[in-house]
C-alpha cells in the first residue's frame with residue numbers, strides 16, 4: 010500500500026527539475042515513484058436508483074482500468090454506515106478516500122480524522138456542508154442547483170395557466186434534494202400561477218416515489234405536474250398515476266432528473282414530459298483526480314460535470330446509444 014505521499018511528491022518535484030524519464034518509477038506504475046498500487050476506499054451512498062447503479066459500475070470499471078485497487082462499501086443510504094466505512098478505510102491506511110455523502114452535514118469529525126491520518130479525501134457526486142474546505146481535496150460532480158433551474162425553466166415555458174405541482178423530493182438533507190428544490194423554486198418564482206401544492210421525500214427510490222404519489226393523489230384535488238428529483242421516483246409516480254386511472258404525461262405531466270435508460274424509455278413513450286440530465290459516469294475523472302492527488306499535484310477544488318436536458322423527441326433519438 011502506498012503511504013508515501015510526501016516521498017512521492019518530492020520524487021515528482023525532483024523529476025520535474027531533473028527531467029527524469031518514465032523508467033524512474035517502474036513499468037506500469039501508476040504513482041510513478043514507488044512501484045506500489047494506489048488503494049482507494051470508496052464509500053458509496055447505496056443502490057437506491059438506476060443512476061446509482063450506473064455510478065457504481067463506472068467507478069468499479071474505471072478503477073480497474075486505471076490499475077487502482079478499489080475497496081468498495083455500500084452505506085444503504087445511512088450516514089452512520091458511511092462514517093463507519095470511512096473509519097475503516099482510515100484504519101486500513103488506504104492512499105485515498107472517495108465518497109458520495111448521503112447527506113450534506115455531519116462530516117467534520119470523521120474527515121478531520123482522515124486529515125490527521127494524512128489520507129486525502131475526494132468528494133464525488135454530492136457535496137458536504139462544512140466551512141472547512143481543507144477537509145477534502147476536490148469535489149467532482151454535477152451542479153444540482155442548475156439542474157433544478159433547468160427543470161424550472163421547462164415548467165415556466167410549458168405552463169398554460171394556473172398549475173399545481175407536486176414535488177417528490179430526494180433524500181432529506183442530501184445535496185441533490187436541497188439544491189434541485191432550490192433551483193426549481195427560483196425559476197417558478199417569476200410565475201405566481203405555478204404553485205407547489207405538496208412536497209415530500211420519496212428517498213430517491215421507485216417505491217418511495219410510488220407511495221408518496223399515491224398519498225398525493227388522495228390528498229390533492231388537482232395535480233397538473235409532478236416534479237420528481239430523480240427518474241426512479243418519477244417512474245414510481247407513473248405506477249401510482251396509472252393505478253388511479255389517469256394518464257401519465259397527459260393528465261399529469263412529469264418532470265424528472267437523471268436520464269437513465271428506464272427514465273428515457275418512459276420519456277420516449279410519452280409518460281414523462283421532460284428530463285434534466287445528471288451524469289453518473291464519474292469514474293474516469295475520479296481516477297484521474299485520484300492519481301494527481303496521491304502524487305501531491307494541484308487539482309481544481311471543484312470539477313463540474315457537463316450535462317444537458319431531454320424532450321420526448323430527443324429521448325427517442327438518444328435511446329439507442331444510451332449506455333446506462
Ligand code: AHR
Pocket residue numbers: 057058059060061134135185213238239240241266267287
Ligand atoms: O446524487 C445523485 C442522485 O442520487 C441521483 O439523481 C439519484 O438518482 C441518486 O439516487
